[in-house]
Structures are given as structure tokens and as C-alpha cells.
Amino acid sequence: MTKKLPLSLQDSLFVGFCATLLVALTGMLRLKLGISGHSMFLMSFFYLICYGALGRFGSMTACGAIAGLVAMALGVGKGGPMILLKFVLPAIAMDLIALLLPLSMALHWRCVILGLAGCIAWAGKVALTNMLAGMELDVVLIQWGMSVLKGGFFATLGALLVPPVLTRLKAQDLLHRDKF
Amino acid sequence: MWVSCRRSHRRTRGHWSRERRETAICSLSLLFVCVLSACAFVLPAYLLLSLAGLNGLLVIHGLLRRGCIFGVLKLGLVQLSITLSLYLILYGVAHLAQGAIVVARIILATIPGWWLCITVPPERIGEVLSAFLPTKWAFVVAASLSLLPYMADEIREIYHIQCLRGARITPRALRNPRNWAELVYCVLFPVLIQLLKLSRQMAIAAQSRHFGLNQRPTHWHSPRDNND
Numbered sequence: 430m431t432k433k434l435p436l437s438l439q440d441s442l443f444v445g446f447c448a449t450l451l452v453a454l455t456g457m458l459r460l461k462l463g464i465s466g467h468s469m470f471l472m473s474f475f476y477l478i479c480y481g482a483l484g485r486f487g488s489m490t491a492c493g494a495i496a497g498l499v500a501m502a503l504g505v506g507k508g509g510p511m512i513l514l515k516f517v518l519p520a521i522a523m524d525l526i527a528l529l530l531p532l533s534m535a536l537h538w539r540c541v542i543l544g545l546a547g548c549i550a551w552a553g554k555v556a557l558t559n560m561l562a563g564m565e566l567d568v569v570l571i572q573w574g575m576s577v578l579k580g581g582f583f584a585t586l587g588a589l590l591v592p593p594v595l596t597r598l599k600a601q602d603l604l605h606r607d608k609f
Numbered sequence: 610m611w612v613s614c615r616r617s618h619r620r621t622r623g624h625w626s627r628e629r630r631e632t633a634i635c636s637l638s639l640l641f642v643c644v645l646s647a648c649a650f651v652l653p654a655y656l657l658l659s660l661a662g663l664n665g666l667l668v669i670h671g672l673l674r675r676g677c678i679f680g681v682l683k684l685g686l687v688q689l690s691i692t693l694s695l696y697l698i699l700y701g702v703a704h705l706a707q708g709a710i711v712v713a714r715i716i717l718a719t720i721p722g723w724w725l726c727i728t729v730p731p732e733r734i735g736e737v738l739s740a741f742l743p744t745k746w747a748f749v750v751a752a753s754l755s756l757l758p759y760m761a762d763e764i765r766e767i768y769h770i771q772c773l774r775g776a777r778i779t780p781r782a783l784r785n786p787r788n789w790a791e792l793v794y795c796v797l798f799p800v801l802i803q804l805l806k807l808s809r810q811m812a813i814a815a816q817s818r819h820f821g822l823n824q825r826p827t828h829w830h831s832p833r834d835n836n837d
Contacts, residue, residue, distance in 0.1 A: 437812070438745065438812040438815060438816060438820065438821065439808050439809055439811075439812035439813075440808075441745055441746065441749045442749055442752060442753075442807075442808035442811050442812055443804060443805060443808040444749070445749035445750065445752060445753040446753055446756070446760070446804040446807065446808055447801075447804065448753065449753040449754070449756070449757055449760065450760060450764075450800065450804065453757060453760060453761055453764070454764070470789065474793070474797075478801065482805075491746075495746070495749065495750060495753065498738050498750055499750070499753060499754060501734060501738070502734045502738070502754065503754075503757075511646065511718070511719070511722060512722070558715060558718070559711065559715070561650040561714075562649075562650055562711045562712075562714035562715050562718075563707075563710070563711055563714065564692070564708075564711045565696070565699070565700070565704075565707075567699055568692065568695045568696060568699060568708075571695060572691065572692075572695070583786075586786060586789065590789075590790055590793045594793065594794075594797070594798055594801065597798060598801065598802070598805070601802060603802060603805045603806070604805075
């Protein structure tokens with residue numbers, strides 16, 4: 430991943446549109462699964478699309494921050510300002526882990542690892558809220574583990590769909606990168 | 610003509626002061642909500658009752674503004690059942706009250722956010738947040754929000770066409786995670802292509818109008834707002 434911080438206007442707009450699409454789809458689909466963690470599917474998919482399409486450090490964090498702002502502005506979810514953390518924390522974790530991953534690693538594996546890292550951070554936000562509320566550490570850890578398991582499944586599912594989509598976008602000559 | 614000019618000038622000034630007042634109220638509401646949410650975690654247990662009273666007023670206000678509290682109640686019930694059963698298994702009946710207080714804190718932290726979403730117009734929240742962002746990102750957020758109806762129409766159109774083609778992406782089919790890949794290939798992939806093209810077009814359009822060259826950018830107000 431290129432460690433260049435500023436994104437061009439075109440890249441920033443793409444990140445913004447991806448974030449808005451993520452929020453819009455989350456609001457539009459509202460999958461009534463009754464399982465927590467299914468939001469990680471769309472989140473990991475869109476963050477990893479930004480990572481693959483732009484290949485810049487900070488692209489996922491920017492996407493998460495804008496998604497949080499848009500979700501707050503549109504009133505998606507019931508968390509109010511807390512919804513910002515829900516979107517930003519996984520994105521920051523994924524960006525930081527992406528810095529550590531070698532580029533020689535297969536894109537599939539990188540996507541899965543990043544998706545899982547995002548899921549751990551997403552579950553961490555829930556655990557942090559519970560700890561702040563004064564919940565016992567054992568209960569916090571069990572709930573965190575359950576969230577990681579459920580969210581991890583959906584995050585992996587979303588992450589595995591990214592490499593074929595990137596390959597197709599590349600085939601359409603829409604990406605200006607030679608290698609992912 | 611001079612009189613009509615003065616009148617329109619006065620109307621514009623009135624419109625500006627009303628906008629500024631609404632933005633200030635929105636900023637204060639945001640601050641109030643953040644403080645109230647933080648109080649739910651920080652305050653000692655004996656002060657939670659007064660905080661609950663304050664939150665109760667917010668709930669009444671939200672309900673009067675035709676807000677739906679069902680989502681918050683559902684969240685509270687799910688959280689209560691999971692937490693209380695874990696407390697019961699791990700610590701026994703003696704600690705159940707402690708578990709209930711924990712859940713109460715979480716609900717008290719959620720209610721102010723719910724109230725904010727109902728009482729403050731979303732575009733005002735966006736405007737307040739844009740004040741804290743760099744120009745480029747404020748432009749990106751504004752462009753994304755204003756293009757949302759276009760994106761939603763585009764997605765809906767593609768979705769319906771793919772449904773007619775027999776893609777397994779109906780709400781019932783999507784309950785099975787196996788069909789999610791189809792949703793990505795049939796709907797998200799064409800939408801992503803559109804977004805990439807749209808971002809390129811918008812960036813060229815903005816840069817050809819010298820976007821980002823001036824340190825103090827001009828903020829144009831929508832003519833629709835001025836006619837209100």
C-alpha cells in the first residue's frame with residue numbers, strides 16, 4: 430500500500446460515494462436476520478473496495494469517517510453520535526493492519542485478514558460501551574467473543590467478494606493501478 | 610425598483626439570520642446529546658434516576674414529534690435478556706440488579722441520539738459537521754449527500770431490472786447468505802462502475818472551475834432555499 434496521505438479529488442469523491450452507498454444500502458436493505466454482525470458484510474466489502482481501488486493509506490479511514498457522518502446526518506441506526514464510532518473504529522483498525530501486511534501476500538488473504546481486523550475493532554466498540562457502563566469483565570469478554578464470531582463470519586463473506594469485483598473493475602479499465 | 614431591491618435584501622438577511630439560528634440550535638443540540646450520552650456512563654448509580662427523568666422528557670418530546678421508539682425498546686430488550694442471562698449464569702441471582710443497571714446505562718446513552726435524529730433536520734447536522742472538516746472533505750460530504758437520491762434511484766432501478774431477470778436478490782432470497790454474492794455481482798458491481806465514472810466526471814468539473822486553488826472558497830446557497 431502506498432504510504433502517501435493526500436487523496437486526489439477524484440479518489441476522495443469515490444471514497445465519499447462508497448461511504449454514502451454503504452449507509453444507503455444499510456438503511457435500504459435492513460436485512461431482518463435477527464443476528465448481530467451482519468452489518469459487517471457491507472462494511473468490510475466497501476472498505477476493502479476503497480483499499481483495493483485506491484491503495485492509499487487512510488482511504489478506509491476516510492470512508493469510515495464519511496460513512497459515520499452521513500449515517501449521523503441521515504439518522505440511520507439509533508445510536509446518534511455513537512454511530513460515528515461504529516463506522517470509524519473498524520476502518521482505522523483495517524488501515525493500520527493494512528500497513529503491516531506485505532504486498533506479496535495474496536489479495537484474498539489480505540482481504541480476509543483486514544475484514545477480521547475490522548470485525549474485532551467493531552466488536553471492541555461494543556465491549557468498550559459495555560465496560561464504560563460498568564459491566565463485569567467476564568460478561569464483556571463473552572459478549573465480545575460472541576460478536577467477533579458472528580461479525581467475523583459476515584466480514585469474511587464480504588471480504589471474499591472483493592478480489593473478483595476488483596478484477597472485473599480492472600478489466601473494465603476503471604482502475605489506474607497495475608497491481609493490487 | 611429601489612424599494613423592491615431593499616425588500617429582497619431584507620428578506621435575504623432575514624433568511625440568513627434564520628439559517629444561522631437553526632445551525633446554532635443544531636450545534637447546541639449535538640453538544641447536549643454528547644454530554645447526556647457521556648453522563649449515562651460517568652454518573653454514579655444514585656444519579657441515574659434523575660438522568661432517566663431527563664431522558665423521559667426527551668422521549669416524550671420525540672414521541673410528540675412522531676418519532677418511533679420501537680427500535681430503542683427492541684435494542685434494550687435484546688440487551689437486557691443477553692446481559693441478565695449471562696449475569697445469572699456467571700454470578701447468580703444476587704448480581705442481577707447490577708446487570709440491570711448496566712443495561713439501563715446503555716439505553717440512557719442511546720436515547721439522546723434517537724431524540725437528535727428526530728428533532729434536528731439531517732441537513733443541519735451535515736452543515737454543522739462540515740464546519741469542522743477541511744474544504745475538500747466538506748465538498749465530498751456535501752456532494753455525496755446531494756447525490757444520494759440519484760444513487761438510490763439508480764440502485765432501485767438496477768435492482769428491479771435484475772429481479773425481473775430472475776436474480777435471487779428479493780428480500781426473502783436475501784435471508785439466505787448464499788445469495789449475497791448474487792447481490793454483489795448483479796447490483797453492487799454495476800453501481801460501483803457508475804460511481805467510478807461519476808467521481809471522475811465530478812472531479813474534472815470541479816477542477817475546471819478552479820476548485821481547491823483559492824484558500825477561502827465561495828459557498829453558494831441553493832436558489833431553492835432563497836425562494837422559501
